[in-house]
Amino acid sequence: MKGNSNAEKWTEEVATDFMNKAVAMSKDKEYDFIGEVAYDLDQDKGVFDYLVDKFPHLKKLKTRIKSNCEVNCFRNIKKENINTGAGIMNLKS
Numbered sequence: 120m121k122g123n124s125n126a127e128k129w130t131e132e133v134a135t136d137f138m139n140k141a142v143a144m145s146k147d148k149e150y151d152f153i154g155e156v157a158y159d160l161d162q163d164k165g166v167f168d169y170l171v172d173k174f175p176h177l178k179k180l181k182t183r184i185k186s187n188c189e190v191n192c193f194r195n196i197k198k199e200n201i202n203t204g205a206g207i208m209n210l211k212s
Contacts, residue, residue, distance in 0.1 A: 134170045138180040141167075145187035151195055152209055153188050 129137075141156050150156050154164035171178045189210060196206035 129170060129173060131174055134174050134177060135180075137162075138167075138170060138177050138184075141184050142180055142187070145184045145191075148191050148194065150188050151192040151201065151206070153185050156184060156188070 137160065141160060144150060144156050144159065145153070153167065157164040157166055167181045167184070171181050192201070192206050192209050195201045196203055
């Protein structure tokens with residue numbers, strides 16, 4: 120609705136594009152936590168839950184993002200790029 124600042128911005132197409140972009144970013148070994156991906160996309164990490172609730176078929180993409188971040192975290196722990204305790208805490212959360 121033109122002029123409606125409260126209008127929903129998350130259409131299925133916009134949400135799918137956002138999630139696909141997040142999946143691509145999460146493959147970058149720099150991302151150990153889904154919140155970092157959200158932050159770099161100028162969103163709160165809660166946006167992933169919101170989008171999955173709104174569009175349930177996007178759940179597989181959220182799962183993929185989290186899995187990619189977990190792999191990155193584990194690899195960074197092994198390479199001693201991040202503190203082991205912080206990495207373990209991240210993997211448990």
